[in-house]
Amino acid sequence: MSPDHPGEALGIVAGGGSLPRIVAEAARAAGWRPVVVRIGDGIDDDWTGYDGGAFAWGRTGDAIACMTASGVRRLIFCGTVSRRPDFRSLLPSVRTLLRLPAALRIVRGGDDRLLRTLTRYLEREGFEVLAVQEIAPRLLAPLGPLGHRTPRSDEIAALSLAAQAARQLGELDIGQAVVASDNRVIALEGIEGTRAMLARVAELKAGGKIGRREPCALVKSVKPQQDQRFDLPSIGVATIEEAATAGISAIGVTAGRSLILGLDDVIAAADRHDIALVGLDEAVPDIIASGEHN
Amino acid sequence: MSPDHPGEALGIVAGGGSLPRIVAEAARAAGWRPVVVRIGDGIDDDWTGYDGGAFAWGRTGDAIACMTASGVRRLIFCGTVSRRPDFRSLLPSVRTLLRLPAALRIVRGGDDRLLRTLTRYLEREGFEVLAVQEIAPRLLAPLGPLGHRTPRSDEIAALSLAAQAARQLGELDIGQAVVASDNRVIALEGIEGTRAMLARVAELKAGGKIGRREPCALVKSVKPQQDQRFDLPSIGVATIEEAATAGISAIGVTAGRSLILGLDDVIAAADRHDIALVGLDEAVPDIIASGEHN
Incomplete structure (x- = not known):
């Protein structure tokens, strides 16, 4: 899939592993402007040169606000999320407390269920969730x-x-x-x-x-x-x-x-x-x- | 199942774990005379006070000869066999070389297939293979x-x-x-x-x-x-x-x-x-x- 216009923002919700980088580079080559939201195993990865930020569990609200502020309408999930959230990290943020029930549902399944739940949630918030292969079919x-x-x-x-x-x-x-x-x-x-x-x-x-x-x-x-x-x-x-x-x-x-x-x-x-x-x-x-x- | 006559021999082909001992004791209590053939993970277990012997892989022939000499007609498998045979241990015995094709078939499956193959082999040799629960139904x-x-x-x-x-x-x-x-x-x-x-x-x-x-x-x-x-x-x-x-x-x-x-x-x-x-x-x-x- 090509961007509607050159430089259209593409949210990349990036877990761990090498996939997010491959996707981001393919997206750039196709004319997208990647906005990289680091989560899970990918939270400490170095994404110098890309818009976005790192978001601990429970800062779902901040991650969404970051994407919205960067003009993201379409987004993609890639990479691994192998650890369940540390619930202590959920406590500090007031936004988190509001999001807690949703976050709890997300946590309870395998990767797959987690992503299905998160996807439904984001679709309700107005985002379009794409498949990796729509951006990087050569994968x-x-x-x-x-x-x-x-x-x-x-x-x-x-x-x-x-x-x-x-x-x-x-x-x-x-x-x-x-x-x-x-x-x-x-x-x-x-x-x-x-x-x-x-x-x-x-x-x-x-x-x-x-x-x-x-x-x-x-x-x-x-x-x-x-x-x-x-x-x-x-x-x-x-x-x-x-x-x-x-x-x-x-x-x-x-x-x-x-x-x-x-x-x-x-x-x-x-x-x-x-x-x-x-x-x-x-x-x-x-x-x-x-x-x-x- | 009770023995046909008090003191009838019962072959117990004993792998590792606690099951063989439980079966042997139940068999004795029911009037059988257990003949314990130690194999696999059970080969080094102490069976003082019981007839039988220990048989490394490839000494199938000797194990059968031992049971036959002890008057075994019915036998039972129990315990674990988790390691495949060491093929070097198969080499020394001439009997082993004659048995090798059968032994190889036995080795290739999981426990289950191994035992099915071995059981068919023993039935062809004239033994009757019993279930553990026929001897020790309380298990x-x-x-x-x-x-x-x-x-x-x-x-x-x-x-x-x-x-x-x-x-x-x-x-x-x-x-x-x-x-x-x-x-x-x-x-x-x-x-x-x-x-x-x-x-x-x-x-x-x-x-x-x-x-x-x-x-x-x-x-x-x-x-x-x-x-x-x-x-x-x-x-x-x-x-x-x-x-x-x-x-x-x-x-x-x-x-x-x-x-x-x-x-x-x-x-x-x-x-x-x-x-x-x-x-x-x-x-x-x-x-x-x-x-x-x-």
């Missing part, structure tokens, strides 16, 4: 094998099993990531996040609970009922490195509905670790088993 | 609230959500344990086991990723397609202690299809930690929500 994962290596048949079996389990989890609105081998599911992501799950798999491997030659695949899959405006599954170079440490040799993401943060770098990292990286067809999950797009 | 979890405290309404919601997720996982033949709060699934058991999953929940709690007042429930649920002869979900005093450390305030197990190892001690531990412990009705998962059996 969406392409279909098919992405690096120099296509998955072997045992890795295809592992990818299929992991994708099946991820879909099952997704229907329950649980995590998006699963590690499986060709004949068993090894790890399922709860609220701990993909990084912690991969660290667990590395421990299981080191502890001899995963066979040395057992082919392990990571799949990050979109939830069937996913609101595409936020919380699309994403991978970056760090994911590849963490997967390699865990002994994973194949990675699948939902093509067109998940984000790859820095495609060239991610592919280079996968190639360096000899990991088969694949964009999976969500509609035809077994196409990978037939090898048709190899 | 089966009763229905309804078991301790002094019935779950509060928010804990009932958490138990229901956890039970729903556990069923979904069970259909995929994945783990049996889930931790949920009243509005989100927090952790799912993969191959790491319940103890490791509860340690993870304790960390998430300590790290502020679980609300201080968020009601958390643990459910261990039987898989729909479960072969009842092995790998029934079980809890013991250690499970209660670990759950308490993780901040869990309600625990549900499938009544009649899961094992409570030391019911009186487990209830006492739950009461001590003010945990609501409940036997769930598998057929009517929502009965707990209606509170009908409280």
Whole structure:
């Protein structure tokens, strides 16, 4: 999506990780004027050169006032918010006390529910909430094998099993990531996040609970009922490195509905670790088993 | 099940944990003569006073010869086998080399698949494989609230959500344990086991990723397609202690299809930690929500 006029403000509600920066740069390149509202894990990140500010939990009202004052009408959520608010930080502000019931509702779910609640709230306040991929469509994962290596048949079996389990989890609105081998599911992501799950798999491997030659695949899959405006599954170079440490040799993401943060770098990292990286067809999950797009 | 004659041999293929001892004592009390074959995590346990022996991976043949020589015709599996065999330990024995293909198949699955494969193998060799509950029926979890405290309404919601997720996982033949709060699934058991999953929940709690007042429930649920002869979900005093450390305030197990190892001690531990412990009705998962059996 292009701005209605050059320099139109775009609110970027920025959590942690590398995604907010990628989005802000893509937005600038497309003619937007990013207004970066730092929250959650991203609150201490350096955004010198961008309008905006940092807002602790409970300063929702101030963050909204900042965006309004900067002319923001459209905004976007990106980045991670992994810690619940510290309720002591909610106390000092009078505005906060007025907002407290809304903030409490936001806190109680996973990331996804938090963002859904926050989005509904902001829409009621008159903002339009956009999807990351409307600003930076090149982030969406392409279909098919992405690096120099296509998955072997045992890795295809592992990818299929992991994708099946991820879909099952997704229907329950649980995590998006699963590690499986060709004949068993090894790890399922709860609220701990993909990084912690991969660290667990590395421990299981080191502890001899995963066979040395057992082919392990990571799949990050979109939830069937996913609101595409936020919380699309994403991978970056760090994911590849963490997967390699865990002994994973194949990675699948939902093509067109998940984000790859820095495609060239991610592919280079996968190639360096000899990991088969694949964009999976969500509609035809077994196409990978037939090898048709190899 | 009683022995055909007093002193009939009963093979107990004993992994780790407290279950094998409980089963052996119940068997003795019922008139069986236990022959304890130590494997996996139980290989170093002290079974002074019992016939049998310890058998490293790859000595399957010797274990079978030991049971046959001791007059075993019926046997039972119990206890944990959490590490895959060290293949170097398979090499020394000639018998092992002959058994290797079977052993390899055994190794590749989770506990469950391992035991299914081993059971089929032993049945082909002429043994009858019994269920733990045929020897020690008092291990089966009763229905309804078991301790002094019935779950509060928010804990009932958490138990229901956890039970729903556990069923979904069970259909995929994945783990049996889930931790949920009243509005989100927090952790799912993969191959790491319940103890490791509860340690993870304790960390998430300590790290502020679980609300201080968020009601958390643990459910261990039987898989729909479960072969009842092995790998029934079980809890013991250690499970209660670990759950308490993780901040869990309600625990549900499938009544009649899961094992409570030391019911009186487990209830006492739950009461001590003010945990609501409940036997769930598998057929009517929502009965707990209606509170009908409280």
